[in-house]
Amino acid sequence: MEILTSIWDSIISILHESGLLQLFVGDGWKNAIMIGIACFLLYLAIGRQFEPLLLLPIAFGMLLVNLPLSGVMDVPTTELVPLAQASATEIAKYGQIVMPDGQTYVEVAHSGGLLYYLYLGVKLGIYPPLIFLGIGAMSDFGPLIANPKSFILGAAAQIGIFFTFCGAILLGFNAKVAGSIAIIGGADGPTAIYVTSKLAPDYLGPIAVAAYSYMALVPIIQPPIMRLLTTKKERAVVMTQLRTVSKTEKIMFPIIVTIVVALLLPSAAPLVGMLMLGNLMRESGVVKRISDAAQNELMNIVTIFLGTTVGATARAEVFLTPETLMIVGLGLAAFCLGTAFGVLFGKLMYIFTGGKVNPLIGSAGVSAVPMAARVSQKVGQETNPSNYLLMHALGPNVAGVIGSAVAAGVLLAVLGR
């Protein structure tokens, strides 16, 4: 009987210390909701294949951090243990310190959680530029070099960022948070994470989730705006074939862009510099091995770390707030405004070129490479099935990556002080 009682007591004790019980204590219900949200995002990533490469690790990071007592994001701490209570191993490992009160203590260090250490790559602004390195190594800037006018569409699609900034300020967010929310309009996940990690790290979870959700929803969000702002005649425009770009031009491009952007806006140098380094590795053709590594192994490894740790910032007490809903709403507004301004500038180009530019390529200026360019192609083909806008849309698309990195540099330069 005594044995049974002691087994029962052990079970009760284990249950008391389990995460399961914590779900029913205090604010534990919030964690339960977050677990539900994480499972829903996992469904979207796996079942619906919404940006699965990022949404899956983000959702799993979110799941891990909201499991009570998992400790995956615990901050490393130290504890002063009186010498009499410290074990011989602790004394040998950490040494003794004498405090001003004359007592001798052992300063015992407790390690942080796994994801806390991996998160340092986000906090220190390391992962997003590494992702940019991989993007650069995968990008072909040929269409942009062949048609430099595309830069204007990449700039126009960033206007939404700055109008959303105003919206966020009017809703009561402070300037740094407003800047981080507004950058969602750049439709560039790594840029949004980079800016937010510098300006408002507490908001990283909701902003990253909103940014990647909208990027996954590009084919749903953009077409109605594109159709609304263009006429059938404009959408049917067949653009002339782009000129062939020589290898030397492609090699010079990343070097020139880096020099110009970094000299004019040094705060954009980490993102633009790494993007262009990746591209130079690709186009030079002399470092094929490291170009391949940047495109594949490095990109994949950083994606795992970035996704999981960003997801792990979405703790219940941060995520389940009215502000998250506002961030989601403002992010959508930023994205729609970016698309609209891109298309409107595309219309201006249509007018000024006497109908040679199809305004649909303007929406690709929001970045989201190559999804936004594919959307331009798809909407164009609805009107004219033999029209191939893809290569023309890739110009504004990659210009949008540079544009959003420049916009991020502006926000960091002005708000990051």
Added chain:
Amino acid sequence: MLTTFTPLIGAGADLFDDKRMLMAVITASGIIIVFVILLLLIFIFYAYGGIFRALTVSKEKKAAAKKAAENAAKAAEPPSAAAPAPAPAAAPATDGEIPGEIIAVIAAAVAAMSGGKTYAVKKVTRAAQETGRRTAWAAAGLYENTRPF
């Protein structure tokens, strides 16, 4: 470090004038800087593209001049005894604009798809081209080039 969470809603709500100034400064400066930098890049890459195109044209001209000189030298040589030309085969009727090579390709495609039976291509005419539309070949070429995306 994510150890604290400070609600920021409502912070500084009484500073409306400062907010207006902040919004105006960030929006105007942001849009202007982004446009100035990207316009500068447009200017640079137009100039850059122009230089490269000029260089390419000059190279092509040199190559063409060299080839013309070679051809002229060959033409100046005395003609050798040429083999008798084969008798021309009966060609299908065309509208006169379609080169013989294209007709040969069409005939080969028909032969490849004929499944062992013998067909004769009697007439080849160009289909009416809708304005604003690409030819099937141009569309196929574009599709091939853009498929990775």
